[in-house]
Amino acid sequence: MASATPLSRIALTFYTLVALIAFAANSVFSRLALSNEQAVPLIDPSSFTAIRLASGALMLALLMVLTSAKKRSTQDLATENRATKHTLPTQAHGSYLAAALLFVYAIGFSYAYVLLDTATGALVLFAAVQISMMFISYLKGHRLNVLEIVGALVAFAGFGYLVWPSLSLGSETLSITGLVLMAISGCAWGGYTLLGKGTANPLFATGYNFIRTLPLVLLMLASVWLLSMLMPVDPMQSESAGLAFHLSTQGIVLAILSGALASGVGYALWYQALRGLSANHAAVLQLSVPVIAAVGGVIFVGEQISVHLIICTSIVLFGIALVILAKTKHKL
Incomplete structure (x- = not known):
């Protein structure tokens, strides 16, 4: 099979920048x-x-469909089909486990953003992704070096400082429920990312995984409808808003923008960018996502960024950066 054409520096920069903005946009849209x-x-x-x-x-x-049509127009299609015949079903087409993790990520993400602001949600999500991936790697036999241990402890300390005011008596500055839901969402995305590592065709793997979530979506909607029939709730109550359907034109448009553009196109562009990025460079670049999301929250949602959140963000991202740096040194 002919190797993919290397990305130019301009194309790599464009794909990476747009993809990172798309990731942050998901938080803003939500x-x-x-x-x-x-x-x-x-x-x-x-x-x-x-x-x-x-x-x-x-x-x-x-x-x-567009990608397949483009491939059919090339003369080496037969060679490519022979080269990928044995890997396509298991790698390029994703898996049901990956689809389940994608669904858990999406549903936890949505319910968490009822309770968290944009910047906090993005920080917790991103940190949970990195920490869960590091933990899974440890379970697979990767031994942590001193710098990785220090980085992990610093990141956890940042989390502790983030939630401490909410754990104090009489303080409700941060929703613990929202934190837990977003952490679960991040862990699910971390597992989903590891399952997709090294796939022969990431675009097709992601596409089929999204399609496989649709039966779970129908089951979720049926469950919510049944609960709303058995336990009627007041949609004005924020804690119960997820147990009753409520739709508006603006809400539907934002959901479509989140799914079709920030998720669909964003993921496709990110996979293009990964052709020219090392794993460590990709991880470092993603450190910018919570910052971009925080700026988006201020501009589009009218949120205020507190000094407490800035300090927490700095501590957590510094800890994760140490872990990534340790991995880079280990490979050298």
């Missing part, structure tokens, strides 16, 4: 749609998740 600070949220978390995954699946399916 917070705009799901914020409980509005009289009535624009959309409920389950509907947002369903529309996001469905529109993402549709966009990725379109990209797969």
Whole structure:
């Protein structure tokens, strides 16, 4: 099979920058749609998740069709098919486990953003992804060196400082429920990322994984509908907003933007960028996502960035940067 054409520096920079902005945009879109600070949220978390995954699946399916059509026009199609005949079903087409983790990530993400602001949610999500991937690597036999241990401890200390005010008596500055949901979401995304590592065709793997989430989406919607019938709730109550359907035109548009553009196109561009990035460079670049999301929260959602959050973000990202640096040195 002919090797892929190397990316130019301009193309690599463009793909990377747009993809990172798309990742942060997911947090902004979700917070705009799901914020409980509005009289009535624009959309409920389950509907947002369903529309996001469905529109993402549709966009990725379109990209797969266009990619397949482009491949058919090349003269080495037969050679490529022979080279990938044995790897395509298990690698390029993803897996049901990966789809399940993708669904857990998406549903936890949506419900968490009912309770967390944009910057905090992005920080917790990103840190949980990195920490879970490091933990899974440890379970697989990767022994942590001193710098990795120090980095992990620093990151956990940053988390501790983040949640400490909320654990104090009488303090409700941060939702512990939201933190737990976003941490679960991040761990699921970390597992999903590791499952997709080294796939023969990441675009097709992601596309089929999105499509495989659709039965879970239908099951989720049926469960929410059943719960709303058995336990009628007031949609004005933020803690119960996820147990009743609520749709608005703005909410639907934001969910489509999150799914089709920030997730579908964003993931496709990120996979293009990964052709020219090492794993460590990719990890370092993702350190910018919580910062971009925080800026987006200030500009588009009107949120305030506290000194406490800035300090927490700096501590957590510094700890994760130490872990990434340790991995880089270990490979040299």
